[in-house]
Amino acid sequence: MLLDIDTLVEGVLKDRMERSTFHKAFLQYGILLYLLVMLVQYLLGIDTYLTLLDMTIVKFLLHAIILVNSYFLINGEKYYNENVGAE
Amino acid sequence: MEILLLGLIIIFILEYNKKVNTSKFIKDNEHYFLILKEDNYDFLVKAKYGDKVDPNILFSQRIKNGFITIIAFIFMFLTQLTFINLILSVVLGFFVFKMQYSSLRSYYKKHLHQIDSMLPYFLKNMEILAQHYTIPVAISRSIETAPDIFKPGLRELIEKINAGDSTIDPYMEFAKQYPVSDSIRMMRLLYRLGLGSQEDKHEQLIMFSKSVSALQNKAREEKYKLRLQTMESKTMLMLGATGGGVMVLLVLSMVSMMNI
Numbered sequence: 633m634l635l636d637i638d639t640l641v642e643g644v645l646k647d648r649m650e651r652s653t654f655h656k657a658f659l660q661y662g663i664l665l666y667l668l669v670m671l672v673q674y675l676l677g678i679d680t681y682l683t684l685l686d687m688t689i690v691k692f693l694l695h696a697i698i699l700v701n702s703y704f705l706i707n708g709e710k711y712y713n714e715n716v717g718a719e
Numbered sequence: 720m721e722i723l724l725l726g727l728i729i730i731f732i733l734e735y736n737k738k739v740n741t742s743k744f745i746k747d748n749e750h751y752f753l754i755l756k757e758d759n760y761d762f763l764v765k766a767k768y769g770d771k772v773d774p775n776i777l778f779s780q781r782i783k784n785g786f787i788t789i790i791a792f793i794f795m796f797l798t799q800l801t802f803i804n805l806i807l808s809v810v811l812g813f814f815v816f817k818m819q820y821s822s823l824r825s826y827y828k829k830h831l832h833q834i835d836s837m838l839p840y841f842l843k844n845m846e847i848l849a850q851h852y853t854i855p856v857a858i859s860r861s862i863e864t865a866p867d868i869f870k871p872g873l874r875e876l877i878e879k880i881n882a883g884d885s886t887i888d889p890y891m892e893f894a895k896q897y898p899v900s901d902s903i904r905m906m907r908l909l910y911r912l913g914l915g916s917q918e919d920k921h922e923q924l925i926m927f928s929k930s931v932s933a934l935q936n937k938a939r940e941e942k943y944k945l946r947l948q949t950m951e952s953k954t955m956l957m958l959g960a961t962g963g964g965v966m967v968l969l970v971l972s973m974v975s976m977m978n979i
Contacts, residue, residue: 651950654947658953693968701961705957708954711953
């Protein structure tokens with residue numbers, strides 16, 4: 633019985649540590665992806681970027697990227713926080 | 720479109736007046752269609768619906784649906800009936816035919832997974848009860864607190880034991896009803912625990928509880944692994960979707976710059 637509890641505690645702790653590293657990486661990736669959009673702006677130069685913005689498809693694509701990224705971030709965050717499971 | 724409607728109406732009228740009978744057509748040619756039947760189809764149907772449903776009737780229903788799809792699509796393409804359209808309708812019919820099978824199979828997989836994850840909890844409960852009661856009493860006491868998925872099986876098991884069957888058969892039937900790798904082993908252990916005299920019981924109980932602990936550990940590890948995998952796939956999906964979108968944006972900008 634005591635051995636049981638030992639392995640249980642060990643397992644839970646290990647899982648918690650793994651999950652927190654995963655979580656951190658997840659958040660970093662999510663924010664990096666926002667920065668990627670800024671990087672595109674920088675790479676293209678302001679003038680070309682502004683001319684590109686006149687195209688509807690570019691506008692649509694940019695909005696879609698930001699929205700999809702936000703959706704994934706919120707969805708993932710919800711998953712990380714809710715599905716802990718009581719032991 | 721009009722042809723399709725007309726055809727449908729005519730078939731419906733003929734069918735309604737019993738002039739043609741599609742089920743009879745299928746029944747007469749059954750042994751040709753049996754080639755199409757998957758090996759484990761009967762088993763999967765039994766696993767989902769129990770003995771209430773006849774797999775053969777369900778199978779002929781599947782064939783009928785497939786044929787109806789093929790014919791409906793042929794009618795739809797009737798004005799531009801090319802070879803590709805013909806193949807397309809056959810493929811679609813086959814897809815409809817296979818759909819039920821794949822849904823049955825995915826149900827079975829999910830069902831097995833659920834049993835696999837719930838079994839250790841149930842056995843832990845049994846272990847505690849077995850310290851105070853004899854095994855049949857412990858089983859009947861455990862029904863209330865058992866996970867829902869095991870309740871019908873447990874009721875059957877206890878009914879058979881109460882009817883005087885003291886062999887291993889009721890236990891094995893329970894294990895067969897929940898066919899995961901550990902259930903047969905654990906039910907056999909449980910049966911032997913019930914057989915032993917009171918003096919040996921303590922040692923056997925320790926053995927039993929060790930097995931349950933190992934099982935529980937395994938289940939927990941599996942659960943954690945699965946959760947981490949889900950997280951990983953979520954992250955990867957996010958990376959793929961957003962990164963891909965940015966790539967497309969870059970390519971688009973390059974193309975437009977070339978044009979300028």
